[in-house]
Amino acid sequence: MSKNQKCHYCGGQEFAVRRMRYVYSRKEKHLFVPDMPVDVCLSCGMIFYHGPSLLRVEEQFKAIYERHELATRYTQMPVLELVD
Numbered sequence: 001m002s003k004n005q006k007c008h009y010c011g012g013q014e015f016a017v018r019r020m021r022y023v024y025s026r027k028e029k030h031l032f033v034p035d036m037p038v039d040v041c042l043s044c045g046m047i048f049y050h051g052p053s054l055l056r057v058e059e060q061f062k063a064i065y066e067r068h069e070l071a072t073r074y075t076q077m078p079v080l081e082l083v084d
């Protein structure tokens with residue numbers, strides 16, 4: 001997001017770039033991104049993802065699951081199911 005754009009929610013014009021954890025999921029398959037760059041609105045806290053980053057995650061997801069390329073690294077996560 002460029003500096004002269006407004007927050008779609010509150011109209012704020014100041015943003016900070018942060019890194020966040022992000023999980024891209026499709027059909028029970030997941031790609032974990034530990035350092036996704038986002039713009040955070042300094043007025044309301046709303047998070048805006050960067051279009052090119054989202055496209056890159058989607059492309060990498062396809063590379064891994066359709067073309068069987070290797071991810072940067074692999075991890076295992078414990079799962080907690082809260083619904084009875």
Ligand SMILES: [Zn+2]
Pocket residue numbers: 007008009010011012041042043044045046
């Ligand atoms: Zn805002």
